Amino acid sequence: MKFRTLSIHAGQQPDPSTGALATPVYFTSTFSYGTAEEGQARFAGQNPGYIYSRFANPTTAALEQKLAALEGADEALVVASGMAAVSAIMYALTNAGDEVAFIDPVYGGTDAFLRNTLTRAGVTLSRYSSDQDFAERVKANTKVVLFEPITNPTLKVIDTRIVVEAARKVGALVICDNTFLTPYLFRPLEIGADIVMHSGTKYLSGHGDIIAGIVAGRSELMQKIRTVALKHIGSPIGPQEAYLLQRGVKTLTLRMDAHIDNARKVADFLAAQPKVAKVYYPGHASHPGHQAIADTATGFGGMVAIDIEGGFAKAAVFLNNLHLFAQAVSLGDVESLACHPASTTHAAMTAEDRQRAGVSDNLVRLSIGVEDADDLIADLAQALAKL
């Protein structure tokens, strides 16, 4: 079946006891197994059957089946947050003494986890500045490489094909954080990545009302990650959030089509504004990563960033005059959001690191929602007119 059909039907069966068509929310911490022998069998993993909601819950299990189908994966795992996904992947797939690579920039929380926490488990860390840099300098003992195909906040593109080829030469596992594109637009497992992960907080849930994380890949790796994530770290998603996430996924394709359409219209408008010094949007042919996304994905996503003429003060005037765009971090909601990365999401970086990453004081990041594009453009136009 096609992606749009799977996003609605995969993992969903009428509830066997009532026929309820919508996935029921199973609010229970534990599951009665009735007899001592059945308990023994469930703990031995012999019988399919639920034991305790930290290990598995039927609402979450239905969602995991849906996501595995969408990613083309053997198995998917849903956890409490994107950061829970990153930590479980890293703790499950690395040992003390292993070399871990990441390609700059990665999500700020991921960067901090790798540097400040994962290194305490005895791994060594190497940072690469681009896909090419990784291909040229990858160390022979690299165990895993983590990257994002479209990065935050300047929408720099990392070509998954280059990362996969270089990683294969040294036998490293490839982990792709595909939060910005979603499986609707890009399925990295199909071009050789070993694990795909997402912050389900963003486009996959889509309504800005939950925190969630997703991991998918082949069973052999997923079983290790599942054990660490649920049994050891203990970060299951709750059934209510699992329900909201599966409901969001059912409209993923409709929402993404609207995000994509609006982002293109907004980016085209901004590119023609004299008070906008630069537009970062991978859908424009002038963007250095345009071709890589065009070749591997079926859309350019819903994110746009701009440099306003001037510094922080000008960016603040622009942001403070937006009415429809909410000033907030996060992304991928139906509502449009605007943020100033240098003073918020990227404030913990040193000024030099920000400069190296192109996160200037006049950079504004826009998550384009699914409102009417004319209203979004009118809001941006009146805020630019205040400069």
Ligand SMILES: *Cc1c(COP(=O)(O)O)cnc(C)c1O
């Ligand atoms: C938000 C985000 C994360 C972290 O996810 P949470 O759900 O906030 O824990 C990881 N990677 C990317 C690319 C993100 O945008």
